Amino acid sequence: MAIGRRIRALRREAGLTQEKLAYESDLGSKGYLSDIEKGLALPTVKTLRVLAERLDVLVLDLVTDPEADPRQKLIDRTRGLTRGTLRKLLRQVPATTSRRDAP
Numbered sequence: 001m002a003i004g005r006r007i008r009a010l011r012r013e014a015g016l017t018q019e020k021l022a023y024e025s026d027l028g029s030k031g032y033l034s035d036i037e038k039g040l041a042l043p044t045v046k047t048l049r050v051l052a053e054r055l056d057v058l059v060l061d062l063v064t065d066p067e068a069d070p071r072q073k074l075i076d077r078t079r080g081l082t083r084g085t086l087r088k089l090l091r092q093v094p095a096t097t098s099r100r101d102a103p
Contacts, residue, residue, distance in 0.1 A: 001039030002065050003048075008037040010055050010062065025054040 011021050022033040027050065035041035043051070045059070052059045057079060066076035078086060 002068075003043065003063055004037040004039045006062055006065060007033075007043075007051060007055075010057060011037075014055050016055075021051070021054060025050045027051075 011018070014021075016024075018033050018037070019030045022028070022030045027033055027047065032041060036043050036047075048059045048062050052062055055062075060075065061079055064072045064075050066073040078089070081089070
């Protein structure tokens with residue numbers, strides 16, 4: 001259901017109706033998209049790719065819930081940044097070690 005809510009939010013942010021997104025992404029039907037958004041249908045990875053492409057986001061953006069935790073909120077906030085800005089931010093963030101390596 002969280003993925004459906006996320007797709008709905010990104011669709012609305014893009015200013016698209018269910019009908020327009022379904023048509024332009026070749027999903028087949030507005031009803032199927034409606035079912036996904038309501039959590040009644042589970043989209044395949046292929047469907048997520050198609051939706052992400054039309055919404056001009058990464059599949060990661062469709063499965064990220066910014067309300068779930070700070071890391072996901074940070075991922076969401078980086079969505080509109082330019083590649084140059086992302087590179088600059090990456091230089092400022094230290095590389096993480098695996099949890100097994102942590103003391």
